[in-house]
Amino acid sequence: MLREFVEKKHYLFAEEAADWEEAVAMSCRSLEADGTVDAGYAGEIIACVRKYGPYIVIMPNIAMPHSQEGAAGVRKTAVAFMKLEKPVSFDPADPEKDARLFFTLASCDPEQHLNNMKRLSEILMNEELVAELDQAVCPEDLLRLQEKYLD
Amino acid sequence: MLNILVCCANGAGTSLMMKMTTEKATKALGIEVGRLHHSSLSEGKNTATEYDVVFCPLNFISMFKDAEAKGVRVIGLKNVMSQTEIEEKLKAAGLAE
Numbered sequence: 001m002l003r004e005f006v007e008k009k010h011y012l013f014a015e016e017a018a019d020w021e022e023a024v025a026m027s028c029r030s031l032e033a034d035g036t037v038d039a040g041y042a043g044e045i046i047a048c049v050r051k052y053g054p055y056i057v058i059m060p061n062i063a064m065p066h067s068q069e070g071a072a073g074v075r076k077t078a079v080a081f082m083k084l085e086k087p088v089s090f091d092p093a094d095p096e097k098d099a100r101l102f103f104t105l106a107s108c109d110p111e112q113h114l115n116n117m118k119r120l121s122e123i124l125m126n127e128e129l130v131a132e133l134d135q136a137v138c139p140e141d142l143l144r145l146q147e148k149y150l151d
Numbered sequence: 152m153l154n155i156l157v158c159c160a161n162g163a164g165t166s167l168m169m170k171m172t173t174e175k176a177t178k179a180l181g182i183e184v185g186r187l188h189h190s191s192l193s194e195g196k197n198t199a200t201e202y203d204v205v206f207c208p209l210n211f212i213s214m215f216k217d218a219e220a221k222g223v224r225v226i227g228l229k230n231v232m233s234q235t236e237i238e239e240k241l242k243a244a245g246l247a248e
Contacts, residue, residue: 052160052192055208058168059230068161068191096229105164117167124232125172 001119002146005081006139009033013137016086020054021046024065027082027102036080037106038073045104054090057097061087061134062124066105077112079120080104083136101133122150153177153246154186156202158211159231162191169206169231176237180247199223204246206237 005011010030017023028042044067049056057063082102091097103120107113123129129149136142157173159165166189177184190198192207192214199205199218207215209227219225226240241247 048160053210055160055165055210058165058208059232062232064164064168066161066164068163107163113163114167117164118171121168121171121232124168125175125234 001079001116001123002081002142002150005079006142008078010036010078010080011139011142012080012082014082014084016084017088020049020088020090023063023082023084023088023099023102024049024104027063027065027080027104030080030082031078031104031106036074036076036078038075041067041071041073041106044071044073049090054094054097057090057099059124060096061098061100062130063090063099063102064105064120065102066107071107074106074108077107077109077116079106079116081142083133101130152183152185153204154202155184155188156195156199156205157187157189158192158195158199158205158207158215159189160192160211162189162194165208165231166190169228172232172234172237173206176234176241179234180238180241182241182247199225204241204244 024045025042031037045065048067056065084100087098087100089098157166157169170189199215200221204224205215206226212225212227215225224244230236
């Protein structure tokens with residue numbers, strides 16, 4: 001999956017985001033660039049988080065922005081990666097909801113999506129890999145980690 | 152035999168992750184699982200009473216007060232990717248050795 005991020009150009013390395021809304025919008029950009037999602041998708045995710053709270057921070061340091069399966073404005077099924085140098089806060093009262101690593105989901109094909117989620121859970125359940133991803137600074141790092149942990 | 156519902160806001164991302172973590176945790180604990188279903192909160196609120204256990208992110212547990220009153224074990228998770236957390240909470244709930 002890390003190789004796929006690089007091959008499909010579904011990744012972004014950035015310094016920081018002004019707030020979590022901007023971070024979510026930034027994390028969708030690589031998906032917008034190749035038409036995987038329409039420009040409105042980021043707004044839909046932001047609306048979901050405003051409604052339900054920062055549940056997209058699924059574990060400390062890791063956000064998984066998504067709305068619902070078959071959401072409006074989703075054309076293809078994919079996952080995009082984003083790393084911020086400076087963590088962004090989703091809940092000022094809870095520092096465990098700060099995130100630097102983003103895995104943004106787009107889904108319109110349930111089977112493909114399930115496969116993506118299986119591969120993503122393999123990554124997220126590997127503590128060493130997550131720790132190394134947190135130090136990644138360029139696409140070459142993603143390829144290296146793919147070879148080291150996933151191939 | 153345990154029937155388990157895993158629930159998140161939309162039923163598309165977080166709940167799928169929880170489902171995979173739950174599969175690993177129950178297998179490690181040797182718990183026999185009947186149904187393991189993932190759904191959105193809106194669906195889950197209506198069907199929760201059909202299950203023995205509901206897992207959801209911590210901030211959603213208040214949505215399942217009715218089910219809890221009817222005897223369903225509602226368990227909030229801090230880290231939906233943590234097999235250890237699910238195992239510990241199943242043990243604390245007396246659902247595993």
